[in-house]
Amino acid sequence: MLMLKKTILAIAIAAAAAALFFTASDLIRADGSPGIALTGQVSSEKEGPMGGVVVGAKREGSTITINVFSDEQGRYNFPASKLGPGRYSLRIRAAGYDLDGPKAVDVASGKVTTGDIKLRPTKNLAGQLSDAEWLLSIPGTDEQKKFLLNCNSCHTIERIMKSTHNADEWVQVFQRMSLYAPGSTPLRPQMTVGGVQRDRTRGADVKAVAEWLATVNLHSSPTWEYLLKTLPRPKGRATRAIITEYDLPRKLAEPHDVVVDSDGMAWYSDFGEQFIGKVDPKTGKVTEYPIPVLKKGFPTGTLDLQLDKDENLWVSLMYQGGIAKFDKKTEKFQIFALPKEWQGNHTQQSMVSPSYSHVDGKVWTNNQDDHSILRLDLATGKFENLGPFEIPGANRTISAYGIPADHGNNIYLLEFGANNIGRI
Template sequence: MLRTKVFAVPLVVSCAALLAAMSVAAQSPPSALTGMVSAQEDGATSPRRAGAMGTPMEGVLVSAKRAGSTITTTVVSDAQGRYAFPAGRLEPGAYAIRIRAAGYELDGPASVHVSGGQPATLDLILKKTQDLASQLSNGEWLMSWPGSDEMKQNFLSCTQCHGLQPIVRSRYTAVEFAPIIERMGRYAQGSTMARPQLRPNTHGGGFASPIRDDMSGAGREGERPVQSSRVMQTADYLASVNLSAGRWRYPLQTLPRPKGKATRVIVTEYDLPRPETLPHDAVADADGHVWYADFGTHVLGMLDPKTGAVIEYPIPITKPGAPRGSLDLVFDTRGDIWLGTMYQGSLARFDRRTNTFQTWGSPTYMDRDEARIAMVMPIHHDVDGQVWIGGDEEYQVDIRTGEWKAIDYSTGLPAAFRAPLSSYGVASDSKNNFYGMNLNGTYIIKVDAKTKKVTPYPTPTPNSGPRRGHMDAQDRLWFAQFRGNRIAMFDTKAETFREWPIATPWTNVYDALADAAGYAWGGGMNTDLVVRLDTRTNEMVEYLLPRATNIRRVNVDNTTNPPAFWVGNNLGATLIRVEPLE
């Protein structure tokens, strides 16, 4: 039965070091703002007051934001401790300066005035921080926590909605933790601590305790039943890593600062107009605009990076009372935008020529509490008129007739095959065959578009947790291994895999894709690191972002040289562009 609606949408509107630095400066392009970053030694008189420099520091992120602006630009200090903002990157005006360097903070507020003439100079003095815990990323907390990696893997689900800071700073006992753990299951994925959204199934039956009897992750993400017998084990562990004993009973560990090529980058953050925005998916179009899907509000937005201006379009509500927010955002060959509207239960298409939405409701979206449409794959619907869907179930949707066909994962499989199959991310090849990424297991799952035959391909790394990915022009699927902590590629024609381990533990890559210049990109939810892989040399560079980010969907703008990386900050309501300088 055809379920389609069309909506009109309104617009809402030392000497050697000094010589080295001078040499680098002589070779560098003109700068708008430059200076040295150095560390104050413990117990020493403040270099700022004494008029002397401390030890030069490499890998310090220096961010500048002009008063009244919505754009923040960040560069990284080099091996001589020198940082430089290229001319043209900072408009004239007064700028506030912040830094990111684990274990350090500024020795006082820093600001500078940039003019359109001579470059401004500002040397920065850093001191040891008195609050290291506030600087730790989720990955650094996981590094610090006692116990096996297998144990800590269980808590990756926590960081899908919030960071680990609230847990480690709490003072709950194990007994007090138990009902809190169960309550977490009542919230939809698009919730934040400031704006929680209850699942339609408010008794929480769709929640799984983070600790399970096995590491398979069997069942669908967000829909495994509560294992009450495991809740207290979870609570016991969390009470052992928080402040219930008055202090942390383990040393705090941090990752090293960036070095070498990882310092050769410019990062630009664009504030979005609503501070509650969760830009889960951010994708650049052919004109350089960046579109984003809000995970917690029913809004589709567009950023013009040239001006910082943002336009937002309300997405139609198709299931009143259900949690709001969308996840996957995909362009088709016409340039139209397709969205998965999560608990609203509909597939949505935005016509950019008319600024109108069209929606297709799933067969049972009005009848079932847990009906979700998370992922969409319309790229090759011109082949056969079919769009693939991932959510509470996976579907093939005929957009001409409105017919939805659920994928039967047993089709063509021997009876002896017992692994439960489901897909998180979805992709399609040039023939519009379906490829599902088995987050709760270890497979890339092919479904033939015509015969519906299912072929599961196990990744070389067991229990890798394939999460999201994207097909390239050669029908190779580049994807993220969330638990395996790898970027991977599956050649759908040769039926072979390649995997590249991420050097930094607990990155937990969420998504991966290839650009037009021979690089593959990924990013993770826990370390604030953007990873660029040279697929020809296997060199991997990890670029640290200026703030806690919780990276989800990753994207590249292939119209720039080299391609620029884009991601939404789900913890800071910003869109972020990463531009490597080499």
């Protein structure tokens, strides 16, 4: 009975606190419309008013989250143009802190709602660190830490630091990781076909790296023996921004490239599965279009996404061995597969360039396997292989990541991992 009374009392206190936090203000503009829908101050017992905190608000039933930043006085403001009336869940992003309360707020129409936000120190700082903050925290040289940039395209650095592998086990991990295809994630790993290996060590001393990792993960200790560091929060002009997030319908979606058409629709490619998607920024509605699988059993996923002059979408099909055109009017795909004799276990079309295909009827793509440049003739549907291009004096071919075209449909090759630019 005593516990029940305490619970009821706690609820009453919480309700009273909520009433104080969320009183509607009469601060209305001269024209009768409020400029701000939701405002308040972010603070903690440790720091007092806190600037640079990301505050997110998501209306019940919506797939859109609006994020703003608190200023140097800890005050945040959501414009009325971004938040309509309704009940919103709140969240924050400030490394080292969790949201203490409140967790939700009711925004009224035509009024300014005030909600002061309290933060408390987090009990799980490791779970909040970005990859950049892990690199800042981990003891080691820049060269040692550079190795980890071969890993975090598939998973976070936190995952590495929470492991308990010893040096010998790390060597085995490196070998296993070389068999995973791009677009893999811990929830959806994809193996390459035919034992094809990807160079994940990039010429590093594997044994030395393995020994180093065994000293900075949890192999020898249940906790890290170094200080977990966080980056400074934004301030000044960096806090004057609004970030809008849109939920996607598939949990495992991996949006890679995003392009916006003249209607304001945002289109995205999926790095792990055979889809392109469309987002209506005004409503948050998402429409996804499945792409046919060309090579069953091979890794799926797309990468480069571009618009042609007529605003049809072109996408590179990676290990599926080809490129695809999506007609926005018919909502149908036209698939252009590479000739069978060009196909191998590691054939990979990562880039596509249709922007000026109307000039000469040619669409550019590549084969990341051997760094060759390919050109599709739209009239015949046939590919031309121009081969790889060597960098003068460098004794290597250019690995293009980005092949933008000029007005004459001549392309530029942007080298991946270096500073060279080629032109064809």
